[in-house]
Amino acid sequence: MERVILPYEKRIDFATNLVARQLFNIMATKKTNLCLSADLTMTTGILDLLEKVGEHICMVKTHIDIIDDFRDDFVVRLKQLADRFNFLILEDRKYADIGHTVSLQYSKGLYKIGEWADCVTVHSLPGEGILKALNGSMNCITKGVFLLAEMSSEGNLITQQYKQETVSMASKYANIITGFVCQNKDTFQNPGLIQLTPGVQLECSKDDFGQIYKTPEKVVVENGADVIVVGRGITAAKNPEVQAVAYKDALWKCYIKRISG
Ligand code: 5BU
Numbered sequence: 330m331e332r333v334i335l336p337y338e339k340r341i342d343f344a345t346n347l348v349a350r351q352l353f354n355i356m357a358t359k360k361t362n363l364c365l366s367a368d369l370t371m372t373t374g375i376l377d378l379l380e381k382v383g384e385h386i387c388m389v390k391t392h393i394d395i396i397d398d399f400r401d402d403f404v405v406r407l408k409q410l411a412d413r414f415n416f417l418i419l420e421d422r423k424y425a426d427i428g429h430t431v432s433l434q435y436s437k438g439l440y441k442i443g444e445w446a447d448c449v450t451v452h453s454l455p456g457e458g459i460l461k462a463l464n465g466s467m468n469c470i471t472k473g474v475f476l477l478a479e480m481s482s483e484g485n486l487i488t489q490q491y492k493q494e495t496v497s498m499a500s501k502y503a504n505i506i507t508g509f510v511c512q513n514k515d516t517f518q519n520p521g522l523i524q525l526t527p528g529v530q531l532e533c534s535k536d537d538f539g540q541i542y543k544t545p546e547k548v549v550v551e552n553g554a555d556v557i558v559v560g561r562g563i564t565a566a567k568n569p570e571v572q573a574v575a576y577k578d579a580l581w582k583c584y585i586k587r588i589s590g
Contacts, residue, residue, distance in 0.1 A: 332520040333553040336588050337362075343521030345503040348417065348448050348473030352507065352523060352556065355387045355415055362549075362584055363577045364388040364419065366527065366560030370395050372403045376410065378564070382573040383414030388447075390419045390558055393440045404445040411447075419525075420446035423477065425454055428462030435466050448473035448507050453495040460502040473507030478516050481528025483539035492516060512543075514553025526554035530562040531579065545576070549583035 332340070338357040344350045356362050365386045367375045375396075379389060389411070393399065411418050420442050424431045431451075436443045443466055451459060451474050463474060478495045479487055496517050499506045508523030509516055516524070530542040542562075548554040557580050566572035 332518055333514050334588055334590060335520050337555070340520045343519065345521055346473050346505060346507050347471040349507045349521060349523055351447070351471070352387060352417055355417065356556070359384075359387060359415065360581055361385055361387050361577045362554075362556055362580050363573070364390050364525070364556050364558045365563060365573065366390040366421070366558050367564065368392055368395065368560050369564060370397045372396060372398050372400070372406075376403075376406055378569055379407070379410045379414070381570040382563070383410055383416060385573045385577045386414075386416050388417040388419050388556060390421050390560075391446075392421055393442065394422075399439065408445055417447040418445065419448050419450070419475065421450045423450050423452055424459060424463075425452035426459070427455055428458035428460075431455075431459050432462040432466045435463060443467070443470075443472070447471070448475060450475045450477060450510060452477050453491075453498050457498050457501065460498065460505065464502055464505050467505050472505065474502075474505050475507055475510050475523075475525050477511075478509040479511040479513065481512060481526075481541055483535070483541055508555070512548075512552060514551075524553050524555045525558060526552065526556070527558035527560075529554075529557050529559050531575070536561075545579045545583045549580060550587050553587075 337353045341350050341353045363386050365382060367378060367389050369375050453476055476495055476499050478492045508525055510525045512526060526548045528541055529548055533544055534542045559576050563569050563572045
């Protein structure tokens with residue numbers, strides 16, 4: 330059956346990665362497919378925002394390296410919020426190096442991402458060694474990878490062939506692949522994988538650096554997005570909490586419309 334018309338709860342059993350199972354479960358239970366991109370540079374800003382919107386999201390996406398006042402207790406508090414409100418943590422690290430270096434970047438250094446992130450984003454550009462290395466680092470732990478098959482930005486260099494080869498590369502590492510970051514529903518068919526789509530605002534627009542925004546209707550109903558990433562649409566709003574609810578409602582309505590055929 331076509332992936333985009335199956336409800337999240339029916340896709341749980343197709344998932345080969347445990348994080349994908351958890352995420353389908355959270356979305357079905359909390360009735361939200363909103364992922365907040367918490368791109369703020371102070372830890373209090375991020376934690377305060379999550380206190381307010383935690384109940385409305387299925388996942389938070391972080392860029393840990395943009396934080397000015399990072400300390401280890403930030404991730405402890407982030408984890409506590411994730412447990413309290415039942416959402417997952419995606420570190421948008423976009424790994425893109427040789428496997429050995431990536432395994433060090435994943436587990437060592439200031440951020441020790443592997444200790445607290447449920448899942449991470451990864452480029453397929455270096456070849457499958459990057460997945461082999463992460464597979465080793467994630468061995469026996471409930472962790473996941475969102476592989477970049479497409480980007481939202483204008484003029485990006487990803488071709489149709491690159492996209493197809495990215496998707497076939499993932500099939501060998503089914504236990505760690507949570508899904509793909511992509512813009513179109515024809516990117517992959519497997520109902521056990523999750524389509525994560527960034528570049529979303531309530532109205533079509535662009536920013537000054539090539540980011541292209543599409544509407545909830547476009548990305549969910551037409552383009553098959555399962556988890557929808559919203560950053561500045563919420564963080565730059567006058568009242569982020571009110572705006573998070575507006576996005577949650579709009580995105581869920583589109584999902585219901587899609588699965589209702
Ligand atoms: P925005 O404020 O909604 O534009 O934030 C979008 C976020 O998603 C931001 O953190 C980007 O790094 C991230 N992103 C993206 O915008 N487009 C992509 O193709 C990928 C990630 Br991959």
